[in-house]
Amino acid sequence: MEDVTSNVEVMWLEQAKYEARKHISLRYQKGRGTCVLFILDTSESMQGEGIAGLKRGLTDMLDEFSRHPELDENVAVIVFGRETKFLHYYSTDYPAIKQSIEHLECSGPSPLTAAFLLSLGGLFDGSAHTRRVGGFHLAPRVVLFTDGRLTDFRNDNAKEEDTEHFLNESMLRPLFTIVHQIGKHRPIYCFPVGENPNYGLLHAISMRSSGGRMLEIHKAKWFGRYTLHYIGADIVSRVTNEFRVEKNVFRKVFENALPGKSFDEEDLDTMNEIFNNKASILAMQEKREEDPDEEYFVEKFTTLPKLGTRVRRGPDWSYDNQDCDGPGTIVGHGDADGTVYVQWDTGIRAIYPYGRDGLYSVVVCNEPRFSLDGLADVGCLVKRGPDWKWGDQDGGIGSIGTVYRTMDNSTVYVRWPCGQKSNYRFGYDGKFDINICDPFSPEVIQAVKEQDETKYTNFDRLKSNDLKENNNMAETSEDFDNGKESKTLNLTRRKRETDLVNLLLKDRPRFLEFDSRNRVNTLSVLQENDIETDGAYKDNVTQNDGHDLHCERQHICCSEVKTSCSSIRKSTFDIKNKHSCPKACLWTSCSEEMTSESCDEYQNDFFVKEINNTGRNNFNLPDEIDYSNINTNADNRVWQWLDSTGAWIDYPEHLNSTINQRLHQRPNASVVLTYNKKSFRIVPHKLLQINTESKEKHKIRWKDN
DSSP: OHHHHHHHHHHHHHHHHHHHHHHTTTTGGGSSSSSEEEEEEEEGGGTHHHHHHHHHHHHHHHHHHHHGGGGEEEEEEESSSSEEEEEEEEEHHHHHHHHHHHHOOOOOOOOOOHHHHGGGGGSSSSBBBBBTTTEEEEOOOOEEOOOOOOOOOTOOOOOGGTTTOOOOOOHHHHHHHHHHHTTTTTTTEEOOOOSSSSSHHHHHHHHSSSOBBBOGGGGGHHTTTTTHHHHHHHHHHHHHSSSSOOOOHHHHHHHHHHHTTTOOOHHHHHHHHHTTTTHHHHHHHHHHHHOOGGGGSSOTTTOOOTOOEEEETTOOOOOOOTTSSOOOOEEOOOOSTTTEEEEETOEEEEEEEEEETTEEEEEOOOOOOOOSSSSTTTTTEEETTTTOSSSTSSSSTTTEEEEEEEOOSSSSEEEEETTTEEEBSSSSGGBBBBEOTTTHHHHHHHHHHHHHOOOOOOOOOEEEOOOOOOOOOOSEEEEEOOOOOOOOOOOHHHHHHHHHHHHTTTTSSSSSOOOOOGGEEEEOOOOOOOBOOOTTOSSOOOOOOSSOOOOOOOEEEEESSSOOOOOOOEEEEESSSSSSOOOOOOOOOOOOOSSSSSHHHSSSSTTOOOOOOTTOOSSSOOSSOOGSSSSSSSEEEEEEHHHTTTTTEEOHHHHHHHHHHHHHHHTOOOOEEEEETTTEEEGGGGGGEEEEETOOEEEEEEEEO
């Protein structure tokens, strides 16, 4: 059953990863308000009063959102029953959402665990954002409507009457594990509906979240004013500058500050409660902003391969198909010498022995990662980009580093051959400190070879970047005294170990037999990496107050407000000796999202496949433009597209500016634009416009203004 659980979880986690990218590609339809993810039970037992109560409650909330359009509340919907899927992606189109739920029908089992696993695609990896209301940071909230009659998510043919309310540990453990990790930093609100709902289960789910509650259906309207409650509390806090106020004072301040807004006594009580507990709420926020994953991305031992080293499964591999039989990247060293954290190219990360007690679960390989979509993924080689301003922090012109961590705010962490590690802009605020290298070009191959042959032993000065734009900021990085030599890799030992492992692998079959004693004991665990829209709270970059945001000194990163990365599963490895390997953290990372507007356009549609060269229209235009030979400062070009009648149509002026700005930053970039209420990917170097939904293609061209 353990293997079945693992396989089914992996399937849902992969689907969640896809859905997260889909949310990012549809970001243009999102508002700037908070994010609300509804999970709706459409199983057979919800027929009758259950589905009626669900529709009534959800409609009440959507009506409240409609009454306050200035809040721009984002709504996404998941249904689970005969089908478990996203019914609606984040948007503010409340009428369309209401229409979609009117036609819901109830049938099938109740795989609630699968629904929570799928919800990761609407909560993690940049799919949702945290909204700032004054001093309050409102995380995405999950709202569950169900009768609580859970079925085994591993069994597609399960029937609700098989379990009733007697749930065994094998069903509850994966549910509560995923609920705990989702709810660690966000609230889960449960609305019991239907006949004889399982109040105990729903109460347990809500209590395993941060600020979650179980609410009766008649509270739906009140809950629809969730954001307004925080706005009211923040207004009173700023006006009175007091820690506590009486309810009548609260009412007067609120009525004067927000005329025309009518609220009942329960709303005022709620706002007063938030106001009076502001200190504890802010303290909880501060704790939530810590980054527990930071400890994984550390280079501790000179006897282990450096961060960024590429690896594959080794002779002592015993962890099933965690690597999907592909290469990965070392992103950190374990607490004990001889263990490394590896992030596989699939996005899963875990810890493995590398020389510990003679065990090599992974070995160094020469398989560089090639970026197909232009993103700086973990394992990609990079060099200085057009917006580089950090002196010789990379070790000098021509140095090639490796990405070992990506963040949701369009920054990445790079390890340079000189031993320096820091974060850099890759789309943040429209800036690119680094460029991706083609790992198969002769120049890059030669440069990497020369770097590997050079032994860097000392890097006395660490320098820092400021990731937030500041009009008064000097365009050079500030020096910091490191005080210690940076740790370097003992190349001789690494080569000796690699040669030994390669010798052991020489006569072994490609697919190793697994020792059942060493299988992974997996438990589903999730952590998050929320991002923000404009005016909302950014997880990884704080407002520039003159302090440096970019220095990493002696394994301590002081460049970010701490948040956790997207972890999906936790594994405990059974090592064949008296010592135990530290617990591993596995996760699927889709954190390639761009957060600035220009970068959203560069990155928005993750699902456009590579353009097929067949079926091209015969226009007298080149198939591609070599922008390397064009003056990229010519920002006054007018771009046009060829419609179905053969007429060339000018893009609007603001879209022309967007295209020219993108090409000025990255000559071979593509741009996603919203035009006539449709979304298009513009591929200038191929002279193509592609409809992101229908995939219809049109030729484009440019002329000087």
